[in-house]
Amino acid sequence: MASYKLNSENLSKFSGSAAIPAYDRSDVKVGIVHVGIGGFHRAHEAYYTDQLLHKEGNKDWGICGVALLDFDQKIYQTLKDQDGLYTLIVKELDGTLTKTIVGSIVEYLFAPENPAAVIDKMAHQDIKIITLTITEGGYNYNEATKKFDFANPLIQHDLENPTTPKTIFGYLTQALKARKEQHLKGVAIQSCDNVQGNGHMIQNMLLSYVEKAAPSLVEWIHANVTFPNSMVDRITPATSLVDISALKENSGIDDAWPVVCEPFKQWVIEDDFAAGRPAWENVGAQFVADVVPYEKMKLSLLNAGHSVLGILGALKGYATIDEAVHDPAISQFLKLYMDIEVTPVLGNLEGVDLKSYKHSLIQRFGNIYIKDQIDRICSETSAKLPIFILPTINAQLKESGSVKLAAFVIAAWAIYSLGFDENGNPLVIKDALAEVLHQKAIEAKNEPKEFLSIESVFGDLKKSEVFVNAYRESYDDILKHGVEKCVADLNNEILNKI
Known part of the structure; x- marks a missing residue:
């Protein structure tokens, strides 16, 4: 032509x-x-x-x-x-x-x-x-x-x-x-x-x-x-x-x-x-008149969901978001995160069919023709997580709710920041804080809590004993067993309690 x-x-x-x-x-x-x-x-x-x-x-x-x-x-x-x-x-x-x-x-x-x-x-x-x-x-x-x-x-x-x-x-x-x-x-x-x-x-x-x-x-x-x-x-x-x-x-x-x-x-x-x-x-x-309910829903579910899929998918060696969401264990993890940790802290969403919205997100993430690159989604994560995931963590901590799944994602990000997936392939980390993240990721191998000391990202999250304990447990498990087994085990643990 x-x-x-x-x-x-x-x-x-x-x-x-x-x-x-x-x-x-x-x-x-x-x-x-x-x-x-x-x-x-x-x-x-x-x-x-x-x-x-x-x-x-x-x-x-x-x-x-x-x-x-x-x-x-x-x-x-x-x-x-x-x-x-x-x-x-x-x-x-x-x-x-x-x-x-x-x-x-x-x-x-x-x-x-x-x-x-x-x-x-x-x-x-x-x-x-x-x-x-x-x-x-x-x-x-x-x-x-x-x-x-x-x-x-x-x-x-x-x-x-x-x-x-x-x-x-x-x-x-x-x-x-x-x-x-x-x-x-x-x-x-x-x-x-x-x-x-x-x-x-x-x-x-x-x-x-x-x-x-x-x-x-x-x-x-x-x-x-x-x-x-x-x-x-x-x-x-x-x-x-x-x-x-x-x-x-x-x-x-x-x-x-x-x-x-x-x-x-x-x-x-x-x-x-x-x-x-x-x-x-x-x-x-x-x-x-008020955008807040819409943006809170979107940032906490769609944007956070992208980051969850990106970080876990990157460690597994996936290249695109659709690959990650078609992994049954990762998809189940994301659904549980949205249902158990995000939904309870969204507040009043009058006129919004939240169940339908969450279902549509899985469909959208899974569009096999989009091929959204995981390294794009994971770029500038240090600027994204304080907006997409930390508000959910802080709200759950305030209500003595669950932070186990979010802590797992943060632990996975700490390991991701070492610069290699679980197959030993190098990860392309595009982040304004790339050097700081990498250094803290290295220090975290001896003391996992060190990764949480990046105050410009985490604020005072390291002071929460509940979160640190959940994060430390996930960090140790991922290093020992790998993200695939840990995701599957965590899904089963939570589903058995529901």
């Missing part, structure tokens, strides 16, 4: 192979700046916005995508070369592919190349919303102190060089300062990351920074900027070379960086926007 480079000039050639934008992209005005234009944003917010642009009266809501970090240059260059276009490939449960060329990103900037352009764009009067996917670790939050981490060298740089920032906090501060000085309206700053109370998190962390960097701006932010919470959900694995070549060969679309994802998607948003918002509810988003 003949193939053509994906760009505006060739767009009409793809109408037989994929859904293409039916709106005039040249008539779309940017109203949203999005920071972090990776796979998830392009499978989620950018897709919702693309669908909305197909409806009348929404042309003011185009997206300017900002690549914030040095290693984001590839995605910036790809979008620039493709006029902001990319292909979203939905891998259905039956193996069929639904392909959509998304056109909502109509402008793109590379922050390290031109910081001033990013600041100016964020400060432009047309911009009503600044959205973020900066990962769980991007909020510069210290789990031990529960405060903003001013010791971060990048934060120190931004304080000393305000006009050439490197972090989101430096950029937002300069942009909001410019809006204030130009007597412009405020904006909504909306996190789309897997952080509980993500709107509150970015608000608190930004204000902590502003109080030191530009204290006169604090009052204006309180009066003019809103920080809506949101819950986001769509499994989006890393794009593989196979995905790229198959798209080119089977559909004729030469796309340097398509996005693959599952069919399921969800976006629950607190309706608190300072300067107006798109009618995303017309394309499937939910606007609610």
Whole structure:
């Protein structure tokens, strides 16, 4: 099949192979700046916005995508070369592919190349919303102190060089300062990351920074900027070379960086926007007064479930999440963890069929066509577990409930951090704290509790005798018998008590 480079000039050639934008992209005005234009944003917010642009009266809501970090240059260059276009490939449960060329990103900037352009764009009067996917670790939050981490060298740089920032906090501060000085309206700053109370998190962390960097701006932010919470959900694995070549060969679309994802998607948003918002509810988003029950459920079940499957699956030598969830013992372990340790501490979930939701998660994790890489799921675990699993542990400890399964996962992570699976194969550990984790994992071989001494991850969890005992028992068992036997034995022990 003949193939053509994906760009505006060739767009009409793809109408037989994929859904293409039916709106005039040249008539779309940017109203949203999005920071972090990776796979998830392009499978989620950018897709919702693309669908909305197909409806009348929404042309003011185009997206300017900002690549914030040095290693984001590839995605910036790809979008620039493709006029902001990319292909979203939905891998259905039956193996069929639904392909959509998304056109909502109509402008793109590379922050390290031109910081001033990013600041100016964020400060432009047309911009009503600044959205973020900066990962769980991007909020510069210290789990031990529960405060903003001013010791971060990048934060120190931004304080000393305000006009050439490197972090989101430096950029937002300069942009909001410019809006204030130009007597412009405020904006909504909306996190789309897997952080509980993500709107509150970015608000608190930004204000902590502003109080030191530009204290006169604090009052204006309180009066003019809103920080809506949101819950986001769509499994989006890393794009593989196979995905790229198959798209080119089977559909004729030469796309340097398509996005693959599952069919399921969800976006629950607190309706608190300072300067107006798109009618995303017309394309499937939910606007609610309180996001907390939804996000708590999703973070504690889906995101934590991913981490459970990733850590246990990695030790077994599995490469993808579907392999792990199709291991009967690991799947049973996850179901027990969700039922026994997570569900009792979720609180009131009025209108939510929790049993059905948990069942759907097992189906979604098991989609054999998604092939979500375990090393992607396990990346930056030090930033994920304090958000996904520690709240469940702390809530159970407070109620004198079960922490045995969660302790097993933490023990498995300590062993994972030694850097090898149980077959002796090296593990690729991608984590900002990789060196610390590895060192503490080595120390844990003599004293398992040492791994829990990483306060930025675990806080004061090592002070809980109940948790430490459960963790130590699991750690010793896994080292002695291996994760497969230990998972099976633990499942049987718990099932016999039910």
